Amino acid sequence: MASAKEAVRLASRLCQDVQRQLSAEERVDKKDDSPVTVADYGAQVVVAWSLQRADPATRLSMVAEEDSAELRTPAGRAMLERITALVNSVVATAAPGEVLSPEQVLDIIDLGASQGGPSGRHWVLDPIDGTRGFVGMRQYSVCLGMLQDGEVVLGVLGCPNLPQGPVGDDDGAAGSAQRLSGDADVGCLFFSERGQGAWVEPLWNADAAPAPVRVAEVTEGAEARFMESVESRHSSHSINAALARELGVVRPPLRMDSQVKYGLLSRGCGTIFMRFPPATYKEKIWDHAAGFVIVEEAGGRVTDAAGVRLDFSKGRFLALDRGIIAAPPALHEKLVAAAAKVAPKA
Numbered sequence: 001m002a003s004a005k006e007a008v009r010l011a012s013r014l015c016q017d018v019q020r021q022l023s024a025e026e027r028v029d030k031k032d033d034s035p036v037t038v039a040d041y042g043a044q045v046v047v048a049w050s051l052q053r054a055d056p057a058t059r060l061s062m063v064a065e066e067d068s069a070e071l072r073t074p075a076g077r078a079m080l081e082r083i084t085a086l087v088n089s090v091v092a093t094a095a096p097g098e099v100l101s102p103e104q105v106l107d108i109i110d111l112g113a114s115q116g117g118p119s120g121r122h123w124v125l126d127p128i129d130g131t132r133g134f135v136g137m138r139q140y141s142v143c144l145g146m147l148q149d150g151e152v153v154l155g156v157l158g159c160p161n162l163p164q165g166p167v168g169d170d171d172g173a174a175g176s177a178q179r180l181s182g183d184a185d186v187g188c189l190f191f192s193e194r195g196q197g198a199w200v201e202p203l204w205n206a207d208a209a210p211a212p213v214r215v216a217e218v219t220e221g222a223e224a225r226f227m228e229s230v231e232s233r234h235s236s237h238s239i240n241a242a243l244a245r246e247l248g249v250v251r252p253p254l255r256m257d258s259q260v261k262y263g264l265l266s267r268g269c270g271t272i273f274m275r276f277p278p279a280t281y282k283e284k285i286w287d288h289a290a291g292f293v294i295v296e297e298a299g300g301r302v303t304d305a306a307g308v309r310l311d312f313s314k315g316r317f318l319a320l321d322r323g324i325i326a327a328p329p330a331l332h333e334k335l336v337a338a339a340a341k342v343a344p345k346a
């Protein structure tokens with residue numbers, strides 16, 4: 001856990017540096033994705049490098065989002081050099097004197113090519129979850145999990161732009177732009193080890209005492225606040241709205257990018273997280289592993305729409321019926337019943 005937290009903190013630092021340097025055009029121009037691409041690869045390298053360094057005797061097995069194929073082409077060389085420089089700026093803070101070459105960077109990226117599966121130990125990494133939120137100066141997270149024999153046994157969620165205090169109904173898509181990391185009370189690190197509860201501590205202060213987190217004790221839809229993706233093409237806003245109506249939810253949805261939503265659920269700030277991507281979309285394990293163990297250890301349930309607990313043992317993708325529903329147990333039960341009625345399997 002100490003190594004995982006250290007790795008996520010280093011990668012979060014790298015991401016924060018890049019996000020702060022985004023120019024005004026890059027913040028709005030979705031066509032130029034190079035800043036987020038550099039940070040995405042860079043964060044993956046920093047996490048893998050840091051974990052491998054903590055345990056040099058064992059070759060790291062990691063299921064991670066990014067691969068090196070494009071960076072190995074001539075067209076990718078300039079990008080590779082930018083990534084290498086960025087990574088070395090962070091490596092220098094953790095291991096003074098150590099410098100990685102572009103070739104080493106490529107090899108470290110490819111440590112993330114593991115297929116995972118039902119046996120052995122595999123790390124699971126989304127170096128930046130919420131890449132659209134990252135360029136939009138909203139929420140994003142660095143998400144690291146560990147699989148042991150197909151079960152998620154550890155999760156760490158670095159949320160650089162998440163306020164440590166309460167999050168308002170309008171702090172999602174628009175409001176968070178004013179509250180970027182740098183403020184002393186912004187930046188959260190959620191973490192959990194199976195059987196040990198779930199915890200949160202300030203992201204930028206490794207010495208601060210962790211506080212236990214617990215999902216909200218809400219049993220009625222009328223008191224609930226539900227969370228969903230910012231982008232409707234990732235997760236249908238209309239299915240979520242229909243389910244919320246069925247449950248008697250009255251508050252507007254809190255729209256937030258990334259696994260930050262699992263973090264908010266674990267600390268009782270949001271009550272329900274629902275996700276209904278298009279039927280053809282296959283969910284990746286790195287988009288859920290860290291948040292899954294944190295929410296379960298905080299007393300919540302995380303299943304597909306049919307109420308079946310998520311299964312991370314099938315490789316790089318999640319095998320599920322459809323949709324993802326996460327909530328405290330009493331509400332979760334009602335949501336699964338509502339899903340059967342309102343959003344039957346296509």
Ligand SMILES: Nc1ncnc2c1ncn2[C@@H]1O[C@H](COP(=O)(O)OS(=O)(=O)O)[C@@H](OP(=O)(O)O)[C@H]1O
Binds near residue numbers: 231235277281287
């Ligand atoms: N078409 C489609 N359908 C469903 N999901 C998709 C789709 N495309 C992408 N993704 C994944 O969504 C991840 C971002 O999480 P969110 O959906 O919470 O982000 S957002 O609020 O919509 O910005 C995002 O993770 P990152 O790529 O790490 O940002 C993707 O894995």
Ligand SMILES: [Mg+2]
Binds near residue numbers: 126130
């Ligand atoms: Mg993701």
Ligand SMILES: [Mg+2]
Binds near residue numbers: 127128129
């Ligand atoms: Mg990602």
Ligand SMILES: [Mg+2]
Binds near residue numbers: 065131
């Ligand atoms: Mg991506």
